[in-house]
Amino acid sequence: MKNKAGEKIKEKEARTMLLQGDEAVVEGGLVAGASFFAGYPITPASEIAEGFAEKLPALGGKFIQMEDEIASMGCVIGASLAGEKAITATSGPGFSLKQENLGLGIMVEAPCVVVNVQRVGPSTGLPTSPSQGDVMQARWGTHGDHPIIALSPSTVKETIDLTIESFNMAEKYRIPVILLLDEIVGHMREKVRIPSPEEVEIVERKRPRLEDREEFYPYLETEDHIPPMPDYGQGFRYHSTGLFHDKTGFPRGKTEDARRLMDRLMAKIDENLDDIILLEDDLKGDEEIVVLSYGSTARSAISAVVRARQEGLKAGWVKLKTVWPFAEDFVADLADRVQEIIVPELNRGQLIGEVEKAACGRARISGIHRYDGTIIPPAEILAKIKEVG
Amino acid sequence: MKRKEIRLSGAGGQGMILAGIILAESSLFDPELYVVQTQSYGPESRGGASRAEVIVSREPIDYPKVVKADILVCLTAESLEKYGQEVAEGGVVIADDSFAGEDYIPPEGVDFYSLPIIAKAREEIGLEVTANMVALGAVDHFLSEIDSECLEQAIEKRVPGGTEEKNMAAFRAGQQLLAARV
Amino acid sequence: MAEDIDRYLRQDKLPHIWCPGCGHGTIMANMLRGFARSGLDQDKTVVVSGIGCSGRASGYLDFDTLHVTHGRALTFATGIKMANPELTVVVVTGDGDGAAIGGNHLIHACRRNIDIKVVLFNNSIYGMTAGQFSPMTPTGATATTAPYGNIDQNFDLCELTRSAGATFVARGAAQHPRQLIKIFQEGFAHRGLTFIEAITQCPVNYGRRNKLGGARDMLNWQKEHIINQKKYESLSAEERQDKTPSGILYQDEREEYTEKYEKIIATARGSEN
Numbered sequence: 099m100k101n102k103a104g105e106k107i108k109e110k111e112a113r114t115m116l117l118q119g120d121e122a123v124v125e126g127g128l129v130a131g132a133s134f135f136a137g138y139p140i141t142p143a144s145e146i147a148e149g150f151a152e153k154l155p156a157l158g159g160k161f162i163q164m165e166d167e168i169a170s171m172g173c174v175i176g177a178s179l180a181g182e183k184a185i186t187a188t189s190g191p192g193f194s195l196k197q198e199n200l201g202l203g204i205m206v207e208a209p210c211v212v213v214n215v216q217r218v219g220p221s222t223g224l225p226t227s228p229s230q231g232d233v234m235q236a237r238w239g240t241h242g243d244h245p246i247i248a249l250s251p252s253t254v255k256e257t258i259d260l261t262i263e264s265f266n267m268a269e270k271y272r273i274p275v276i277l278l279l280d281e282i283v284g285h286m287r288e289k290v291r292i293p294s295p296e297e298v299e300i301v302e303r304k305r306p307r308l309e310d311r312e313e314f315y316p317y318l319e320t321e322d323h324i325p326p327m328p329d330y331g332q333g334f335r336y337h338s339t340g341l342f343h344d345k346t347g348f349p350r351g352k353t354e355d356a357r358r359l360m361d362r363l364m365a366k367i368d369e370n371l372d373d374i375i376l377l378e379d380d381l382k383g384d385e386e387i388v389v390l391s392y393g394s395t396a397r398s399a400i401s402a403v404v405r406a407r408q409e410g411l412k413a414g415w416v417k418l419k420t421v422w423p424f425a426e427d428f429v430a431d432l433a434d435r436v437q438e439i440i441v442p443e444l445n446r447g448q449l450i451g452e453v454e455k456a457a458c459g460r461a462r463i464s465g466i467h468r469y470d471g472t473i474i475p476p477a478e479i480l481a482k483i484k485e486v487g
Numbered sequence: 488m489k490r491k492e493i494r495l496s497g498a499g500g501q502g503m504i505l506a507g508i509i510l511a512e513s514s515l516f517d518p519e520l521y522v523v524q525t526q527s528y529g530p531e532s533r534g535g536a537s538r539a540e541v542i543v544s545r546e547p548i549d550y551p552k553v554v555k556a557d558i559l560v561c562l563t564a565e566s567l568e569k570y571g572q573e574v575a576e577g578g579v580v581i582a583d584d585s586f587a588g589e590d591y592i593p594p595e596g597v598d599f600y601s602l603p604i605i606a607k608a609r610e611e612i613g614l615e616v617t618a619n620m621v622a623l624g625a626v627d628h629f630l631s632e633i634d635s636e637c638l639e640q641a642i643e644k645r646v647p648g649g650t651e652e653k654n655m656a657a658f659r660a661g662q663q664l665l666a667a668r669v
Numbered sequence: 670m671a672e673d674i675d676r677y678l679r680q681d682k683l684p685h686i687w688c689p690g691c692g693h694g695t696i697m698a699n700m701l702r703g704f705a706r707s708g709l710d711q712d713k714t715v716v717v718s719g720i721g722c723s724g725r726a727s728g729y730l731d732f733d734t735l736h737v738t739h740g741r742a743l744t745f746a747t748g749i750k751m752a753n754p755e756l757t758v759v760v761v762t763g764d765g766d767g768a769a770i771g772g773n774h775l776i777h778a779c780r781r782n783i784d785i786k787v788v789l790f791n792n793s794i795y796g797m798t799a800g801q802f803s804p805m806t807p808t809g810a811t812a813t814t815a816p817y818g819n820i821d822q823n824f825d826l827c828e829l830t831r832s833a834g835a836t837f838v839a840r841g842a843a844q845h846p847r848q849l850i851k852i853f854q855e856g857f858a859h860r861g862l863t864f865i866e867a868i869t870q871c872p873v874n875y876g877r878r879n880k881l882g883g884a885r886d887m888l889n890w891q892k893e894h895i896i897n898q899k900k901y902e903s904l905s906a907e908e909r910q911d912k913t914p915s916g917i918l919y920q921d922e923r924e925e926y927t928e929k930y931e932k933i934i935a936t937a938r939g940s941e942n
Contacts, residue, residue: 115515136751165774169743182752226528286551287511339727
């Protein structure tokens with residue numbers, strides 16, 4: 099790993115620590131090569147800003163506390179275009195404020211990571227209580243059609259892993275990646291081993307060769323749909339805009355450019371679903387009932403399914419680590435094989451709609467929903483398994 | 488080993504969350520012990536209700552919260568009233584004797600200890616804020632999964648610099664509270 | 670004015686979209702003349718702009734350029750400058766973009782004294798959206814959203830940025846090109862938050878509605894009312910009533926933000942060893 103000045107960032111050795119999920123974002127980010135953080139204080143995500151403020155400068159990285167959430171998002175995109183691996187962190191109210199600039203980040207294809215430690219909303223809601231209420235906002239928060247990647251960890255260990263994945267996917271696909279924690283994962287402490295950067299795959303964005311400056315198209319339609327990206331100050335003198343643009347980066351005001359650009363932005367993700375969609379399951383093949391969940395709720399689901407199995411019920415679990423793009427094909431196959439899919443969520447029913455769409459009537463779908471700041475206990479899921487089984 | 492669930496409850500500012508973190512951190516010395524620590528607190532830094540939960544197990548821990556505590560510590564009457572019945576059979580309830588008297592009836596098969604935790608901290612240590620360490624000393628008595636030494640090391644590491652001795656003395660005073668009683 | 674400014678323009682993107690009589694082209698050309706004289710490296714300069722007529726400038730300028738969301742150019746510029754302090758970072762904004770929706774970012778960038786050159790094209794109106802009033806539309810003037818006259822008080826942007834912490838504050842006008850070039854030249858050479866208010870005319874969406882005549886009349890107004898600071902100071906309070914001072918109004922040396930952060934890095938590295 100190198101910082102802007104080309105100095106080697108001090109390599110950290112693997113170590114075992116008791117870490118909060120929020121702190122794990124910092125540790126995972128540093129392993130992935132995070133070199134820039136801009137943010138604004140907000141519960142329950144402030145620990146992420148505090149961690150980066152302390153640790154980045156010693157590694158030659160930069161931290162800045164901006165005047166508001168909007169500014170933080172702009173700052174992160176600016177730093178990304180200047181060559182940094184940039185990250186910001188917030189919670190619901192701040193995530194709402196970041197949406198417009200997030201859309202710009204998607205349009206100019208600036209790799210960056212946006213962490214949202216979800217708390218109960220809308221509005222100020224329950225600031226210190228967990229929620230999974232921003233799942234749909236992560237998908238559709240910024241206006242207009244657009245691609246998005248959103249990952250959601252359920253443990254502190256997974257938070258480290260998925261923070262690294264977020265940076266890798268951002269760099270690989272030139273896109274802002276959203277990391278959706280919930281307050282439980284953000285604030286819980288678990289014993290984890292932080293890997294050394296040598297142990298994990300670290301992806302760097304594709305950069306153009308300096309000799310290509312004379313004939314350079316910043317938004318070239320390449321075979322993989324991902325144009326190489328220079329750092330500012332390398333003499334490419336290129337233009338980026340939130341307006342629809344062609345391969346030159348400039349708007350021409352032509353409708354065909356809008357369609358071509360949107361199709362390419364979507365294709366970056368749609369043609370790489372196997373690489374982007376991460377999930378775990380424990381399916382033995384005889385399942386009649388499967389509990390599909392994500393984030394901290396998955397822990398209750400696993401606990402419930404283990405007990406159901408012990409009681410002789412044919413149950414299984416699926417834990418989505420990638421929330422967006424949604425694992426549509428996987429769920430469609432699953433719906434062919436099982437009778438019922440239970441979707442517990444800390445909201446009034448958000449991802450369950452995607453499950454229903456994918457299942458398309460081939461399996462019964464039922465939800466368990468909490469939106470009062472408490473988490474779903476395993477007993478409630480077990481009762482539901484028994485009820486539908 | 489089945490998971491052991493510990494709930495530490497009191498008011499904000501009584502250091503329940505710090506005690507929870509120390510308890511969790513003491514597990515670092517045993518590479519085969521899994522641990523999860525969670526908390527719940529109000530928006531205020533001082534006052535209000537505060538609760539830390541720690542689960543230790545020899546197997547990976549799925550559900551991260553306490554279902555029924557094996558060890559419950561209550562430093563306020565409110566917390567005893569709120570959590571006093573959510574205790575597993577064979578478990579223990581440790582409450583401060585300033586409020587925990589005859590009113591409280593523990594569930595079947597649960598041992599109840601009303602101890603002078605806050606008084607010890609105030610009078611013997613001279614610092615009421617060390618009541619959390621006195622409580623931790625009492626918890627240690629029922630915590631076969633973690634060595635007392637590991638807890639002591641975790642305390643040394645976590646408490647503010649310069650206060651190690653007082654906190655350690657508080658922890659030992661807590662241990663003695665039960666050594667005398669049990 | 671012998672500077673060759675063509676090398677700083679993307680010739681294939683011209684002619685620009687600004688209306689006949691608009692002062693934006695004059696301001697931009699004089700900005701480039703000032704840039705040429707400053708001797709700064711074209712390849713190490715990034716121009717960031719927001720939304721509005723001023724926002725289109727970035728498309729014509731042959732640097733690394735970034736055209737962002739409304740009012741937020743300074744936030745992106747702050748990220749760029751923090752990431753790579755070697756870059757010269759210029760923000761081109763307008764009175765709506767920079768003083769209304771982006772006003773908070775403006776005062777905070779000044780407070781940090783981060784080395785960003787902010788060029789605010791002040792045409793007293795939202796021109797691109799056809800004439801709504803901005804924080805710089807004079808009180809009493811009419812606009813599409815102030816059909817009975819504007820009751821809002823203006824900012825004095827130079828006073829505002831100075832008190833917020835900018836270390837180079839200047840005001841120029843399209844009518845005074847020589848002064849503008851000097852302001853830009855010295856502004857580009859300054860290290861710290863540089864704020865340049867460039868007064869320009871919008872005959873189409875401001876002048877016409879307020880019966881101020883065409884571009885020539887509006888430039889004449891600038892000539893009479895925007896006067897050199899030295900001359901302004903010699904006037905009585907009464908004479909100053911309808912005048913606005915121009916020139917480099919304030920300049921000071923104060924430690925720049927990214928330089929301060931380099932010290933944070935040194936401290937953090939020291940404490941690690």
